[in-house]
Amino acid sequence: MTFIHLASAIPLIASASAHISIYGVWINGEFQGDGRNLYERTKFNIAMNAPLRNPDWSYIACHTLGNREQPKWLEVKAGDTVAPEWFWTERGDFYTGNHVGPLLVYMAPAVSTGPNTPNIWTKLYHYAYNGTDHLWADDYFQKDATVTKGHHFITIPDVPPGDYLIRSEIITLQEASHLNGAQHYPSCVQVRVVTDGKTVLPGGVSFPGTYVLNQPGLRWPPEGTNNADPTAYPLPGGEVWKNSPGGGIYGLNA
Numbered sequence: 001m002t003f004i005h006l007a008s009a010i011p012l013i014a015s016a017s018a019h020i021s022i023y024g025v026w027i028n029g030e031f032q033g034d035g036r037n038l039y040e041r042t043k044f045n046i047a048m049n050a051p052l053r054n055p056d057w058s059y060i061a062c063h064t065l066g067n068r069e070q071p072k073w074l075e076v077k078a079g080d081t082v083a084p085e086w087f088w089t090e091r092g093d094f095y096t097g098n099h100v101g102p103l104l105v106y107m108a109p110a111v112s113t114g115p116n117t118p119n120i121w122t123k124l125y126h127y128a129y130n131g132t133d134h135l136w137a138d139d140y141f142q143k144d145a146t147v148t149k150g151h152h153f154i155t156i157p158d159v160p161p162g163d164y165l166i167r168s169e170i171i172t173l174q175e176a177s178h179l180n181g182a183q184h185y186p187s188c189v190q191v192r193v194v195t196d197g198k199t200v201l202p203g204g205v206s207f208p209g210t211y212v213l214n215q216p217g218l219r220w221p222p223e224g225t226n227n228a229d230p231t232a233y234p235l236p237g238g239e240v241w242k243n244s245p246g247g248g249i250y251g252l253n254a
């Protein structure tokens with residue numbers, strides 16, 4: 001009996017840890033140190049980076065520690081480049097395998113009621129699929145991984161000073177032909193903007209709220225089809241804010 005239990009437990013642990021998350025953040029090319037349980041709101045334990053599959057769940061905002069302030073805030077200025085570094089099971093091993101899909105980045109004021117407050121999120125960047133070289137956003141992370149180190153980046157907009165959350169999300173689509181099959185990996189980093197910008201984030205996006213189960217882009221290929229042209233992939237979460245200075249992915253844009 002004991003043997004059977006042990007044997008069946010091992011693959012569960014292995015698969016629970018084999019998913020993607022952020023290890024730390026680079027600001028203007030300088031590494032800020034391991035951010036887990038320090039300036040990143042994601043719970044790190046054996047199931048640390050398991051995906052979320054239900055967009056109606058409160059964890060869709062920032063994973064499991066979304067409501068909990070972490071001890072450190074990263075100081076940033078408008079125009080700074082903030083680059084989260086993703087990993088698989090340990091730092092430096094970013095590997096997507098069959099986990100492919102889009103990358104989306106949002107920002108919100110770190111309001112006291114937590115990240116699930118309606119309509120506080122503004123989209124700064126998104127990227128799905130490149131029809132020229134046939135790569136998804138997260139394929140670029142592993143393309144020449146020694147150079148790219150699993151990074152994407154955004155540029156901090158000219159917002160008023162204060163505490164904000166930057167929410168990076170990878171959605172992987174390998175099981176998305178089923179209802180609830182899209183896997184969400186959201187992760188929020190705490191930043192403190194110290195410059196005196198005047199451009200307030202417009203908000204308009206809610207987590208939960210904006211993503212709807214079974215919507216095009218979360219159900220992929222769309223219901224009733226067996227395959228679909230990835231160049232027509234509909235990114236969820238609406239348009240990128242017109243005042244966002246943008247972002248990119250090392251391996252694609254830098």
Ligand SMILES: *[C@@H]1O[C@H](CO)[C@@H](O)[C@H](O)[C@H]1NC(C)=O
Nearest residue numbers: 129130131132133134252253
């Ligand atoms: C797609 O990939 C090609 C080749 O790497 C690159 O030149 C191009 O800029 C990419 N297109 C977009 C929209 O990112």
